[in-house]
Amino acid sequence: MAWTDERIEQLKKLWDEGLSASQIAKELGEGVTRNAVIGKAHRLGLKSRPSPVKSDKTKAKAPAKKAAKKEAKKFVTLLDLTDRMCKWPIGHPGDPDFHFCGRPAEPGMPYCATHCAEAYQAQPPRRDRRQTPRPPIG
């Protein structure tokens, strides 16, 4: 997978959008890893985004943080989903408020623990399911 202008444009756009490297990697394609995205981002000269790791200093809590900004973008959309995010749909597809659960999913599962229970909920007792359909022969 070469870095064509299209790929680079996507990278820059998504990077600017605020998506994480891993999410951008998934957007660009399965053959791209977050390492590739980060590495390319650096070589492109993209601004080092405030990594949650480096960001520290002044532990001074910000009480006015939640009130400062307005409540925008509260929904987890399809593009926000990552492999480890719960893909449980909330609302109806097509609706403006249609979104996904988005909580950390169980490893190897498409949903979080709660929604795994929903999705893989024990089937209602199937009385017509005979436990012993065929007796062993010989």
Added chain:
DNA sequence: CCCTGATTCGC
């Protein structure tokens, strides 16, 4: 264990 970006290093 899950995640984040930064840097190194061989190709």
Added chain:
DNA sequence: GCGAATCAGG
């Protein structure tokens, strides 16, 4: 130039 491996931190 590329990105996996590694590093450093939450």
